[in-house]
Amino acid sequence: MRIWVWRMTKFGVCITSAMRRLCVGQVVGPLGVVFLATSGAQAGAWEEFETRCLVPMENVEAPISSNLEFVPPPNPDSPSDVFVLTAEVYFYVSGVLGDQSVGCGMGADAGESTDKILVRGLKHMNALVDAKRYTPMNGENYDFGFQSTEWREPRLNVFFNTRNDTFAVSVEETDLES
Secondary structure, three states, X not given: OOOOEEEEEOOEEEEEOOOOEEEEOEEOHHHOEEOOOOOOOOOOHHHHHHHHHHHHHHOOXXXXXXXXXXXXXXXXXXXXXXXXXXXXXXXXXXXXXXXXXXXXXXXXXXXHHHHHHHHHHHHHHHHHHHOOOEEEEOXXXXXXXXXXXXXXXXXXXXXXXXXXXXXXXXXXXOOOOX
């Protein structure tokens, strides 16, 4: 069961959920959709996130922050370590308890380039839903949510948020067992 709908419109390809509608690209005659080019600063941000956060968390491993520039937090008691992922996107590891990480994510100011990351991420997560590795979740605190199925314990939650002019995607380990 999908919580969003992909649809071709006169505006391009649109993703529609109960919370948001996002359209990317424009229709050019019978040739279909021409997508706007991803800015160099955002190129590969989803792939970096997948490699550094999603895949390690799925494998019950710590997120990978090596070779990223550390950004000192404004609050020294912050439970998250923040790093520069690209010129406009930050990467964070949260809830570090000893050597065990509880979550990770990436964020940026919302805009055209982060919309492209969102589309790419939702397409990836949709493939994982189709493969029965995740199920969609509904909630008020995020735009799109997914929870891992029985293949991973404890289960993971993956959240996409595009509120308050910001973009964020996060992976959090839960205390839920299969």
